[in-house]
Amino acid sequence: MKEILIQLEHCVACKSCVLACAVEHSESKELFSAIFETPPPVARIFVEAGEEFNFPLQCRHCEEAKCVKACISGALWQDKESGLVHHEKDKCIGCLMCVMLCPFGVLTQAREEKVVLKCDRCPDLDIPACVASCPTKAMSLEEVPVHAREKRKEYLTNFKEQWS
């Protein structure tokens, strides 16, 4: 099982990850044509500003994910093997129940399409676009032992522990 690890002190808030994510989730997957697409491509990663640090944040693919339990249409589900939380756009009705419950605030809305959007870990890539694009290596994709639950939790919320 792989997780995206975030190292707060390395982030310089350059937002390369945001751009890379939007491009990877565009029709063309090319920066220059993506800019002109309608609807405009939407990033599923966010650079957050804190009191002392900036840091990038995308879906943590939580164990016992609150968004999945909140989903009233069956659009969100969790793959038991990979642990990834998947979102099926054509089942989503944009009801916002998941947005109301996600403790990380990483589900975003595409208001024209009436759906939410979230990190899908870039299924077409070996390394997710955000991780690959980060110039300071603030993010890395790391193998986490499947059975080490505690360890996994640490990775999920790793930015919290570092903070306090």
Next chain:
Amino acid sequence: MSYAKYAIIGGGPAAFSAIDTINKFDKQEEIALIGAENHLPYYRPLMPNYLAGWTAREKLYMRPEDFYARSNVRFINGKAIQVNGRHNLLTYEKSENDVKAPAEEELKFEKLLLATGADPVQPNIPGLENPGTYFLRTINDADNIGRRAREAKRAVMLGGGLVSLKTAQALQALGLEVVLIISSNRVFSQMLDWQGGELLAHHLKKEGIKIFFQNEADFIHSNRSGVKKVTLADGQELEAEMVVVGKGVEPAVSFLEGSDVEFAEGIPVNEKLQTNLPHVYAAGDVTLTQDLLFNKPALHPFWPKATDQGAVAGANMAGKELTYSGCMAMNATEIFGLPVIAAGLAWAEKEEDFPGEIYRPLYLDSPPSYTKIVLKDDRLVGYIIIGENRKAGILTNLIMSQQLLSPYRKNRLINGEVVYL
């Protein structure tokens, strides 16, 4: 009489969350699922979308047909009419389609889950029994409303909650003129304060929905083809061919009448979701559970509570101890393109009525936007966000955890900005 180690009465999210959890801990044993609706279980909240034609029927079902055999679930289409908990027995009436079998059957179980959900509240309005009046809770309701809507031109909706608003939107999409009759002074009065209600009502009116506040239906007039006209409390008469009632729900507990399972307005449960009988559990809309903000038992009929409770009940039934700490009022929706989320003591109006601090860092007519933050002792106890809302969940979880806000975080929050720590 048949036997299953686990019996579940229901067929909504509480039941399925319990099934998944039981399967995780005790895969070998059979689960008998008794459901009164003559459909495989489906996503109830999709009913307005289904009615409007935005969600196809085959997208409604909670699980594929082969799920049941795979998961050791025997789905029994019937209505439980009696529970004899001390003797581990329940009686159900088989559904009418099943003419060959005897009308009543008994089931013996070791562990029972009551996940019967809720039924629409039936207001006492003369004429409500006539053809052309509806509730929206089930697929059958949606099909009936859809059929009538094909012929009707005007609909009167009673109630201003989430189900009414979504149904109003669906009926309008089907080409009907829709009038909402709301007894309180605002829409969504369970969740929104006056200002939030104003903003939302303005948006609905702009989309063509008519609203009468502080008014009621006094009489529903019908002729041979059904509803014709509604007389309101203030004497006005509204012509309409259909009436849809959305005045909230109440726990479906009537089948427990005369049983040894205790119930009040809902079924009281402990932290393990046990009823007064330790091997009989309850989960979902049917339960009375601890309200985290008011510290007393309350009904919170909404989806995430049903899935959470189903999982906890299922685990305990299968011998794995888990506890459920409680719940609070919250709701989210998108209506005519406008996102609305509210949680906790969102409706608190004035600081005088409430021992805390209320901030409204954002209030805009166009595009409709509103942020309200309610604090008590430097902890978040409620919020409303109308409009952009990605980080609403952070706020919900701050209320649930009752975490003390750092001065920095509080300061940003009362200025309408959500920061992580």
